[in-house]
Amino acid sequence: MIRAVETDVAATDADSSVAVKTIRVRVLRQDAPGRESYWERHDVPYEPNMNIISVLQKIAAKATSADGRAVPPVAWDCSCLEEVCGSCTMLVNGRTRMACSALVDKLLVENADEIVIEPMTKFPVVRDLVVDRRRLFRSLERVKAWVPVDGSYDQGPGPRISPKEQEDAYPLSTCISCGCCLEACPQFTKIEVIRRDDESQEEFDARRKAAFDKGFLGAHAISQAMLFNAHPTGGMIADERLKAVTSQGGIQMCGNAQNCVAVCPKQIPLTRSIARAGRAATLWAIKRLFDR
Amino acid sequence: MSQPRVLVIGGGLAGLSATMRLAELGIGVDLVSLVPVKRSHSVCAQGGINSVNSLTRQQGDSEWKHFDDTVYGGDFLQHQPPVKEMAEWGPRIIDLMDRLGVPFNRTPEGFRDQRRFGGTLYKRTAFAGATTGQQLLYALDEQVRRYEVEGKVKKWEFWDFLEPVLDESGRCRGAICQDLVTMQFRAFPADAVILASGGCGLLYGRSTMSMVCTGSAVSRAYQSGAAYGNGEFIQVHPTAIPGADKLRLMSESARGEGGRVWVPRIPQDSRDPRQIPEAERCYFLEERYPKYGNLVPRDIATREIFDICTNEGLSVEKDRLCVYLDLTHLSRETLDRKLGGILEIYEKFQGVDPRSVPMKIFPAVHYSMGGLWVDYERSGSGGMVEGSPRNHQTTIPGLYAIGECDYQYHGANRLGANSLLSCIFSGLFVAPSVISSFDLARGWGGGGHSGQVFERATGRQEERHESFLSRRGGRENPYSLHGELGDIMTRAATVVRRNDQLRKAYDDVCRLEERWRECSLSDTGNWTNQNVVFTKSLGDMFPIAKVILKGALLRDECRGAHYKPEFAMPGIAATSPDEQRREAEAWCDRFERNTAKWLKSSIAKVGPDGHPEISYEDVDSSLIPPRPRLYGLVGAELIEEVWKERQAARTPASAEAAGRQPMTVGAG
Ligand SMILES: Cc1cc2nc3c(=O)[nH]c(=O)nc-3n(C[C@H](O)[C@H](O)[C@H](O)COP(=O)(O)OP(=O)(O)OC[C@H]3O[C@@H](n4cnc5c(N)ncnc54)[C@H](O)[C@@H]3O)c2cc1C
Ligand code: SF4
Ligand code: SF4
């Protein structure tokens, strides 16, 4: 993936050999939930080795749009800046990706005229590029994405695990909960619940949770279900996970479009997890039929 | 409050393990974090986590040796009982994380695999691929999510801790926090508050740390009266990838596999590095340390790279300090097999393939050994008394600190892979201590005055917040002030420290703080206003910056990460054996004098004028007597010989010392 654009070293390292001096950036902004979104242009001085985070930092520090108006800084999420915390997902030039590993030099090769930055579309916008991704974590609760240990007292080591099993599990366990797979999935559609004036926080939370639970789980959660079902202790509640994976909003919604796997920044084999989940769900359904 | 409730600030490894334990013990937990806890900075740790294990044990390793390595690596500047306790808990902690599903790498037979890290002879480090911190964090996050579903934990993600709330007697009764989306304030009454807010790398502008590592929570506790220990000890990692936004860690293993560090002899030679002939390259580590070459210890590598760029002006680039770390002489196949993961990081963020072009690297601030002063109760066997309400309590009763934000385990220098252990250990260990503290905290909160204390604190925070939003026409921009602070701190308080520079930096930081009061915001709204949140946390960086600078200024010696050339103790220069012997004796005399004077932790408390007041605390080194760290010193063998002779002559005395009680600062 990285080698797709073989940028010449000299071109990325020496300012002089790059033609662009100013990067034209277009940002889709929105002041708060329920407000109209609007485009805003920013000019950012080019520097070698920039990523989208440093572009946004410059926009925040300057707080002036390309047409010279003082504007509030664009809001966005980030933390680790090394593509491991999952905070900074956004659409850059129309593609869902992590802003911290989106390198300007490469984006300019794609399109030298401008860089377009938008918030994810499958999650409610909080402000500008900040979206509310709590549904993503709710899906992890739905599939019980944990090992059901007795507790944290000393009980000796965990189960023996072969290198092969570890090598299978590890990639699934590197999911950073970024939501790229959900943004790209045609079956995962936005659920936005607005709090009513007459509603308490608790009532609102419950209503929102119920709305989430009707929606599609998402590839990330299906993959986590498979991760924990494959673990010797995790597998002790495999049936409960399969039940979640086959209930409303479960795997039957997946159209196998495979968009998810193509955008996952961690190259997690999502379609393999989905196929496994499908097979396991079928077997489980048959087993239940006979157990009745 | 009928049901006891604990407020935990921070959901990294430390905060999550405390939360898990408390929930398991039936205590309700409110867990507050700036970011969803799964995105905490702990996720960045790559290398691994240390513990004795059955394999190393058979090679002669023991908990005691892990304890000894940690104390020696930290240049003896930590109380020994907590470190001993931690080393003893190590095996249990790894077993627990294993049971929670962490995909540790495996041996062919299915046991956990281990690797060797710096500062030890044993393969003590368990690891999960190249993302051990991530895997440990996720396992704890999953358990806490399970308790959340059961209603035992309530998470408050995207919330900022603003101040601990203290009652008339000075006991912590909860905290005021702010919702980062709606900007609403909320009082959290609690039977105890645990700070697990991580490091403070952002004080240095850019570091290897995450953007949330502002140190703001710790600073707010310090400004409310909590003492801060050993602030001057900041670990700088020799090799990081300088980026405009962050300095990303480049693992030591690049040098371990044969990477060579060099600069062009012609300052800022503009040629493609591959075109520069061997003779025109300066392999300065190999030239200066023929014996160790590129694998000199971390602190030496850091200092030399820093020196060649700043003092000799041989940085590869003019505007940005860096040197080459060259792997291009190694075969692609070897590199991919041995270093695949870390080379991908370079390639991903620099857009350059380090297999064919030398990498550009520079040291970067990496870890804070210092942090909130915390107490402990020593047990008869020289460890900690489990469940004592004193363990991990700050100088404010009822306010606890764990993880990177306490000062407890790493002394003057942290060993690789020891931090993940101290974070999980302190999280698990603090839970029963906090629970025993409830008894001491009884008898308050029934009357009406408890409400008033919270109201007053909330009012104070609201007022402060409004004053930021309403400030107009200020000339200063918080983001550029942050850049300036980073420059000052990086120049004066990292690798090489000089008193004149530290003094000047202190004044500069004070001036910067004044200018910060002139900041005006470009966002004056009250919805997801990141501008005001950043400006507040910037303001809270100055008090800690002053603690670091003043601590460094006062400490006239070299210890661990704190290096002042003026007070360095050079090795042996003489050539005749007699002279050499005399020099070694003199070296040991000086070492003993220095130990007597400086084997003390600095303890900073905020003074009435806002400047830190620093006092010193003796270190409980009753279990392992301090000895010199001689690695890389000329004449080390002879000095060691003299040292051992002296120790042997003194054995009865040191046995007596072992019975000494720990000395801690008065505040208990
Ligand atoms: C690149 C890198 C690699 C590393 N590799 C290793 C390694 O291999 N082995 C090792 O042992 N150590 C390693 N370390 C060190 C180790 O990762 C950290 O010391 C450790 O993860 C700190 O954990 P913590 O729980 O104390 O804090 P963190 O994980 O930093 O969590 C802090 C928490 O506090 C919250 N918080 C902070 N301020 C506030 C506030 N004002 N209000 C509310 N919440 C707040 C944050 O949101 C977060 O949840 C590495 C460090 C770095 C930078
Ligand atoms: S394969 Fe399934 S989960 Fe993945 S994008 Fe397609 S529909 Fe969505
Ligand atoms: S599966 Fe991949 S794309 Fe989806 S949330 Fe996890 S890391 Fe992101």
Ligand code: FES
């Ligand atoms: S900032 Fe953490 S993934 Fe981009």
